[in-house]
Amino acid sequence: MIGENVRRKEDARFLTGRGRYVEDIQFPGMLYLGFVRSPHAHANIRQVDPSAARAIPGVVDVFWAGSLPEFDETLPAIFGTASTGPSYVDQLELPPHPVFQKHITYVGEQVAVVVAESPYAAADGVEAVKVDYEVLPALTDWAQAMAPDAPRIHPEFSNRAAHLAHSYGDVDAAMSEAEMVIERRYETSSLKSVAIEGRGVAARWDGNSGSMEIWSTTQMHYAVRDRLSQVLKIAPDNVRVIARDIGGGFGLKGAFYPEDIVAPVLARHLNRPVRWTETRIEHMLSSNHSGRQTHDVKVAFERDGRIRALDLVLYKEIGAYCHFEMMLASNTINHLPTHYRIPALRVEGWGILTNTPTASPYRGAGRQEASFTMDRILDAIARETGLDPLEVRRRNLVRRADMPYRSGLIYRDGVPVCYDHLDFERLLETTVEKGDYAGWRKRQAEWRAQGRRIGIGIGSYVEAGGIGPCEGASVAIQANGRIAVKIGVNSQGQSHETTLAQICAKALGADYTEIDVLGGDTKMLRTGFGTGASRVAVNTGNAVHLASLSVRKKLVTMAAILLKCEEGDIKIESGAVYARDNPQKIMRFGEMALACSRHPAMASHGGPDLEATEFFYPPTVVWSSGVNLAVVELDADSGRVDILKYLFVHDSGEPLHPQVVEGQLSGGFAQGFGAAMGERVAYAADGQPLSASLLDYYVPRATDIPDVEYIHFAFPTPDNPLGIKAVGESGPNAPPATLASAINDALGNDIEITELPVRWNHIVGVLRNAPASRINAGGMS
Amino acid sequence: MSAHDITLHINGKRHDCRVEARTLLVHLLREKLGLTGTHVGCDTTQCGACTISLDDRAVKSCTILAVQADGCDIVTIEGMAGENGELHAIQEAFSLEHGLQCGFCTPGMVMSTRQLLARYPDAEVDEIRHQLEGNICRCTGYHNIIKAVQRAAAQARSSADGREPAVTKHAAPYPTDLHQRRHHGS
Numbered sequence: 024m025i026g027e028n029v030r031r032k033e034d035a036r037f038l039t040g041r042g043r044y045v046e047d048i049q050f051p052g053m054l055y056l057g058f059v060r061s062p063h064a065h066a067n068i069r070q071v072d073p074s075a076a077r078a079i080p081g082v083v084d085v086f087w088a089g090s091l092p093e094f095d096e097t098l099p100a101i102f103g104t105a106s107t108g109p110s111y112v113d114q115l116e117l118p119p120h121p122v123f124q125k126h127i128t129y130v131g132e133q134v135a136v137v138v139a140e141s142p143y144a145a146a147d148g149v150e151a152v153k154v155d156y157e158v159l160p161a162l163t164d165w166a167q168a169m170a171p172d173a174p175r176i177h178p179e180f181s182n183r184a185a186h187l188a189h190s191y192g193d194v195d196a197a198m199s200e201a202e203m204v205i206e207r208r209y210e211t212s213s214l215k216s217v218a219i220e221g222r223g224v225a226a227r228w229d230g231n232s233g234s235m236e237i238w239s240t241t242q243m244h245y246a247v248r249d250r251l252s253q254v255l256k257i258a259p260d261n262v263r264v265i266a267r268d269i270g271g272g273f274g275l276k277g278a279f280y281p282e283d284i285v286a287p288v289l290a291r292h293l294n295r296p297v298r299w300t301e302t303r304i305e306h307m308l309s310s311n312h313s314g315r316q317t318h319d320v321k322v323a324f325e326r327d328g329r330i331r332a333l334d335l336v337l338y339k340e341i342g343a344y345c346h347f348e349m350m351l352a353s354n355t356i357n358h359l360p361t362h363y364r365i366p367a368l369r370v371e372g373w374g375i376l377t378n379t380p381t382a383s384p385y386r387g388a389g390r391q392e393a394s395f396t397m398d399r400i401l402d403a404i405a406r407e408t409g410l411d412p413l414e415v416r417r418r419n420l421v422r423r424a425d426m427p428y429r430s431g432l433i434y435r436d437g438v439p440v441c442y443d444h445l446d447f448e449r450l451l452e453t454t455v456e457k458g459d460y461a462g463w464r465k466r467q468a469e470w471r472a473q474g475r476r477i478g479i480g481i482g483s484y485v486e487a488g489g490i491g492p493c494e495g496a497s498v499a500i501q502a503n504g505r506i507a508v509k510i511g512v513n514s515q516g517q518s519h520e521t522t523l524a525q526i527c528a529k530a531l532g533a534d535y536t537e538i539d540v541l542g543g544d545t546k547m548l549r550t551g552f553g554t555g556a557s558r559v560a561v562n563t564g565n566a567v568h569l570a571s572l573s574v575r576k577k578l579v580t581m582a583a584i585l586l587k588c589e590e591g592d593i594k595i596e597s598g599a600v601y602a603r604d605n606p607q608k609i610m611r612f613g614e615m616a617l618a619c620s621r622h623p624a625m626a627s628h629g630g631p632d633l634e635a636t637e638f639f640y641p642p643t644v645v646w647s648s649g650v651n652l653a654v655v656e657l658d659a660d661s662g663r664v665d666i667l668k669y670l671f672v673h674d675s676g677e678p679l680h681p682q683v684v685e686g687q688l689s690g691g692f693a694q695g696f697g698a699a700m701g702e703r704v705a706y707a708a709d710g711q712p713l714s715a716s717l718l719d720y721y722v723p724r725a726t727d728i729p730d731v732e733y734i735h736f737a738f739p740t741p742d743n744p745l746g747i748k749a750v751g752e753s754g755p756n757a758p759p760a761t762l763a764s765a766i767n768d769a770l771g772n773d774i775e776i777t778e779l780p781v782r783w784n785h786i787v788g789v790l791r792n793a794p795a796s797r798i799n800a801g802g803m804s
Numbered sequence: 805m806s807a808h809d810i811t812l813h814i815n816g817k818r819h820d821c822r823v824e825a826r827t828l829l830v831h832l833l834r835e836k837l838g839l840t841g842t843h844v845g846c847d848t849t850q851c852g853a854c855t856i857s858l859d860d861r862a863v864k865s866c867t868i869l870a871v872q873a874d875g876c877d878i879v880t881i882e883g884m885a886g887e888n889g890e891l892h893a894i895q896e897a898f899s900l901e902h903g904l905q906c907g908f909c910t911p912g913m914v915m916s917t918r919q920l921l922a923r924y925p926d927a928e929v930d931e932i933r934h935q936l937e938g939n940i941c942r943c944t945g946y947h948n949i950i951k952a953v954q955r956a957a958a959q960a961r962s963s964a965d966g967r968e969p970a971v972t973k974h975a976a977p978y979p980t981d982l983h984q985r986r987h988h989g990s
């Protein structure tokens with residue numbers, strides 16, 4: 024069952040229009056919210072005049088800063104699974120983030136909310152609210168914001184909100200002894216998740232029980248419940264958060280937003296259900312983004328290409344508020360070495376406030392930046408030493424024999440990073456062989472002579488997934504034979520209902536078709552930690568496995584009693600128990616559940632139900648890894664990048680459902696492709712967004728994405744009972760590094776690509792100045 | 805805002821509706837008629853999540869007023885499965901090939917594929933990619949969507965056997981579309 028491409032349980036409802044996303048929720052008497060948002064990046068609100076808006080038919084009321092005491096509440100600074108350890112951070116000052124306030128710090132920040140009888144009336148109301156602003160100077164660039172005399176974004180707080188530092192090995196000695204030292208600056212742009220469904224929330228107050236029901240697009244429904252229970256001053260159990268069908272998340276929906284408080288507070292205040300769903304322009308303006316990151320590196324290495332030391336100073340634009348400590352920067356640092364040995368490392372990182380929305384994880388969450396930085400460094404070493412980029416990689420690889428390999432880094436759960444049960448050599452050599460690296464190098468030289476420019480690039484990634492603290496699962500056999508698997512996480516498309524049912528079917532001996540996986544509702548399980556950081560398969564998957572085994576144990580004990588035989592003679596298969604020696608003695612699961620519910624023997628098995636709840640606590644993260652190879656050709660006239668070949672070789676442990684694994688990779692690949700080829704959240708110097716619609720922000724289309732060949736490895740791991748690793752964030756990490764490397768290889772040594780996305784004008788600039796015939800082949804020179 | 809009485813035939817059923825002149829078709833379908841399978845993913849006609857069939861043409865229902873659809877025949881995702889709930893061949897192919905993850909773009913993808921197969925039953929990969937350019941999927945990377953369309957196309961070809969296609973083919977569906985002309989050679 025595990026490892027088979029069974030039919031996805033989610034598909035039927037999604038394919039027939041029966042999904043239930045937040046925007047599909049309609050309650051009788053529902054009101055709709057529309058937000059007045061600031062057109063200025065930095066301003067004080069002098070006055071809000073709601074009179075014209077209130078006069079519009081259908082508008083119920085307008086609220087803003089000071090209207091209700093709950094609007095002074097601050098958004099949680101640390102959310103969901105963001106903080107499990109303080110790794111590396113030695114300074115952190117978090118400006119409070121009230122729901123509505125008079126001090127505006129980014130374009131799109133909420134200024135007031137209009138409540139109306141219909142979404143159209145709410146939009147009319149938003150247009151009619153008059154706001155008087157005192158406009159202040161804005162900062163959208165970390166370098167300006169860090170300057171000693173820079174104006175402050177929050178008067179009480181330094182723009183330098185966070186700092187981290189870590190080192191191991193003797194970096195200074197290596198820098199002075201090594202034969203070669205280079206310095207580079209690598210820039211990675213801020214990215215937006217652009218899930219096709221925007222954020223949303225619907226809220227309904229129940230005056231009878233004093234409880235709140237929320238439908239949310241969140242990836243962290245328990246964290247939302249807990250914060251709302253504080254804001255509403257009611258018990259967590261009186262807040263029910265349902266996050267059932269969600270149209271993609273990719274990290275952005277793992278954060279907490281002002282609207283998450285506004286909707287329930289107004290639902291209670293007005294005693295009517297309310298709904299708000301984000302428009303695409305609101306998504307581009309006011310939802311979180313990944314945050315631009317700059318990497319200043321100094322690398323010491325020998326003429327033979329071997330790295331001796333790396334010194335990195337990292338600058339992270341975290342937006343106007345710091346909600347994720349230095350999680351993204353520390354992820355970059357902990358994934359920076361990817362497959363390679365860095366004997367001495369010193370890192371320093373700054374989290375700098377800017378007049379933009381908050382930076383938060385976007386699929387990969389710092390890993391893409393790590394792979395880009397590391398692979399650009401390896402290519403730069405190749406360039407400086409004249410070695411082939413592949414040879415430089417081979418010489419620095421952490422080998423099988425070196426494992427368990429402790430790099431000297433410490434993961435953000437506080438556990439030292441350790442590579443084990445991995446095989447980087449095999450991944451690299453498979454890539455080289457299956458990607459026909461030698462053949463392409465030959466063709467590259469031949470075709471160059473004909474004026475064609477092709478380039479070959481290699482990129483590598485590691486992905487630490489499955490971070491704790493834990494997840495749980497409750498498995499129960501019901502009287503009609505159906506099995507309920509209740510979990511503490513929700514799905515944004517990851518196929519939990521399918522893969523977790525497979526795990527249960529195998530461990531319990533149940534029919535896959537009889538299993539219902541129920542998640543995305545705080546009423547299912549009391550505690551959960553959320554979907555993000557590629558943690559569900561490892562945490563929840565193993566919890567389902569353990570809970571299913573516990574139920575199986577009860578089944579065996581009770582079957583022995585009911586069928587009057589030894590426990591050792593009980594067999595379980597396809598949803599039935601039977602006595603091995605007498606196939607006539609058989610009971611279906613449903614019959615067992617019925618028989619057990621009144622059986623006194625159940626007193627010593629936790630009560631009347633064939634049910635068990637288990638939690639899985641992973642000791643630390645588990646590492647997945649992969650290597651990508653790209654061959655590109657540049658169109659001599661237009662600079663268009665054609666992908667001639669793309670190979671994606673990876674290990675993510677034992678696949679639960681191979682098709683789903685490849686689906687995760689291909690979706691992630693497309694996002695990584697976008698980051699290489701054009702995705703960029705950009706701001707003008709005055710803080711005006713330059714990428715506020717899908718006309719301005721590039722998202723790859725079906726025509727852009729090349730055919731990708733996937734090669735799957737499953738290196739076994741003893742890290743958890745199921746032997747599985749993470750895959751959710753494996754896809755996007757290496758493509759930007761790989762594509763940048765291939766494009767640079769095609770362009771030759773006239774340019775060094777140090778920036779994401781790769782700029783088309785850089786490509787065209789080189790092509791214009793240096794026709795192919797005059798250029799030496801990059802990698803072979 | 806002036807109100808208008810319009811009649812739509814949706815998934816084989818007649819609907820008489822009174823709408824504000826400014827009501828977008830997608831909002832009529834979703835908010836008034838409860839057909840929430842058609843989704844909204846953008847505000848600039850980019851994503852295609854709202855794609856429906858309007859008189860047998862795939863149309864982005866976020867970019868047409870409800871009043872403009874007066875008298876039209878509409879098929880939405882809710883009208884694709886058979887009477888007894890059996891999946892349409894396109895839906896079946898998307899499921900078999902794992903051409904959907906979160907499902908949000910899926911109704912639009914299915915409705916665009918419906919037109920694609922009717923117009924280009926022999927479409928190769930490049931043509932499939934081109935025809936789906938107006939539908940954004942952020943989850944799948946299109947990899948399995950392409951496979952799903954190929955599977956559905958093969959299925960349609962093998963079961964067509966000279967019968968009338970499920971969707972009528974317009975001689976020149978979009979006379980101003982250069983691409984169409986290129987493909988029809990006119």
Ligand code: FES
Binds near residue numbers: 844846854864867
């Ligand atoms: S909603 Fe995006 S194109 Fe219609």
Ligand code: FES
Binds near residue numbers: 270904908909941942
């Ligand atoms: S399946 Fe999620 S957007 Fe396509």
